[in-house]
Amino acid sequence: MQSRTTRAESTVSPSIKHHQILIVGGGAAGIAVASSLLARDSRLDIGLIDPADQHYYQPGWTLVGAGVFQPASTMRSMASLIPKGVNWIKHAVVSFTPHTSSLTLEDGRVFGYEQLIVCPGLKLDWAAIKGLNETLGTNGVTSNYRYDLAPYTWKLVQELKQGRALFTQPPMPIKCAGAPQKALYLSCDHWLKAGRQAQVKTQFFNAGAVLFGVADYVPALMKYIDKYAVELNFNHTLVEVDGPAKKATFARKLTDGSTETLICDFDLLHVVPPQVAPDFIRSSPLADAAGWVDVDPATLQHRAFANIHALGDVTNTSNAKTAAAARKQAPVVATNVLTALSRSTDEAHYDGYGSCPLTVERGKIVLAEFTYGGKLAPSFAPWLLDGRKPTRLAWWLKERILPPLYWRGMLKGREWLARPTLLPGSVAK
Template sequence: MRPISTLQRAVDGSHQVLIVGGGAAGIAAASSLMARDAQLDVAIIDPAPQHYYQPGWTLVGAGVFSARSTERSMASLIPKGVKWIQAAVSTFEPEANALVLDNGQALAYDQLIVCPGLKLDWDAIDGLNATLGSNGVTSNYRYDLAPYTWQLVQQLKQGQALFTQPPMPIKCAGAPQKAMYLSCDHWLRNGHLPRINTRFMNAGAVLFGVPDYVPALMEYVHKYAIDLDFGHNLVAVDGPAKRATFVRTLADGRQEHLERRFDLLHVVPPQTAPDFIRSSPLADAAGWVDVDPYSLRHTRFANIHGLGDATNTSNAKTAAAARKQAPVVANNVLVALKRLQRLAQYDGYGSCPLTVERGKIVLAEFTYGGKLAPSFAPWLLDGRKATRRAWWLKERILPSLYWRGMLKGHEWLARPTLNTDTPPA
């Protein structure tokens, strides 16, 4: 049955600000808004009962964190004064300043913030869903599977360990190799590494997208005797037979299929914007929310803003990026509501703490164009080297910064940069 357009009927409710998505970006944006103006009428739309600190799953897969420590109830995190609408969005109707929920209700808004995260497309790899969590096939990209990663790492004493990375973009582009380094470190410490052949099957052409950090990473590639296979994209898995099929792109552009046997297979699935975003008027040609990379306002609808993993900005899709984006969006929503004067600007900041061994991290921090953007002086913490201070930051500081800072509207090291010019009236 063809849905009734909100242009043709009354809406069922309205809010000054509607936020689509209750992940890191959505809750941080809501908290930053309320910290600026506690009288705002704000609602978050998200069907999920639980919220997860996803950056912690790398350490769950290495036996450092428990999975339970990365989980909180959504209800406990919704900011005071913000309404939680536990539903999913079906369609957007930006011309009517409205959207439709999956229960058929239509909601109107003055300002809309879109941050639903992205879709992990497990089904894009033939046979993967049937074997995830068994037959040595795992992924730190799922809460329920990260503990299985650690189980497999401890059990493996010899054999073939494959770690895959799909084509970009993906959330936390360093996560595929973080799992690999921490696994190799465990095998090295326990004397098993000489009998384990580790391969990094990367669909891309480089180890890491910001060249300044590659030398430090290559030291660990050599230390762990990892084989780097670029241009290899995982397309099928036969769990019982322990065979993985890859499409390899040759120098002349031709493609060939090849199989590799495995004892442990850590998979990172292809990732896209959610289906309800890709089919909406908010999407660009590639399916991502189409925003200005600096103001994070939609390029066609002035009262719509986007942040987090579902936008088409070229920054790394990380929680650190959302932490910087949320205050920018909060500021610019209030500018649109005529409650502030000066627009804020996002510089593309993203961060990736690359866990190269238990106790050391290469802390990659950069803005648009791969420009280095260290938060600390080099004498205190040089991100281009593996350091214990960066591990301490990842293990001890960042979880608290997430739960008690970012999600509570405290913008430590994230205050937005304001433009010198005021926007036109």
């Protein structure tokens, strides 16, 4: 049995190494599920595979882009977060061989497992938009979806005195579907309070057909769209950026199924890139036709391989891809993996919970919480916090409570407000 210390395995060996449980991905989902497993059984032999040196609290980047958080507060070293007792394999996975319960790393090593948990997140496909990579971080082109660019967003917002500001949202699915709007609202709030709203023409280009996927929250959001005089453009997808010329090209889907091209000038362009599953997932036997890991939406067990579970942004479940979803999924996967190992008789189900704190102005948030099918799932009584209305309490939760809940709760296996739902007949341990 391995001692309960965190270490990185890096020595190349021709022999096949083995762990009782292998976790692919050290983001929010990976570290949370590792901690949840150890909280249930500290004797488990767990290996976690991730090549990254740093771990990021990505929900905080919206507030970095609005000058509320400092970038450094959203980053910690991976070594400081991986639970003691988990063997850190600091490499990348290149392929899976589920029929032999093994996978291969970039250095050629093969690892075997009894249970595999897949949670490497998703890929931000910047290259899918022509000219974007060449101009990101310059020429007024920015994105809160990158750690190094969120501060540039705030710089641009402060400096823009007049002109045209464009905000984009790509086709679904994407990480945190409300984040493109959060950048829009917080920027507009700054310009309004600085007396510049009339001088800044603001447009929102959404590849989808609605402002937000859960209709109950749309009325509150529309009030802010009107307040900030934002021009809404649905069914518009950003396809090209010419940074030096400050021109953005959109493909607009027409009702007859055809498309037309629209070119817009800009002074500030906030881009959210298309998002897909990582390459090594899309090319693997674990993926569905769209490239996402194919799991049962309730148990998060792979549909074809019984000793594989997945969670987080990489799955093909229909929930919102948010940290809040991963926080709820981690205990479910931990419970079901232990049952698969005959360490438990419980079976847990995930109901599709996701949360999106929509920062409609500095100091107020519309707290969207919902499960599969867009069913509202508020965490608080309506008299305390009605998520369909902008409230200061929801802002306080986002700014003051959620970051420590993430670092000290979720990533440590403390399942505050996240205990899994067990099937009838199961007994909570």
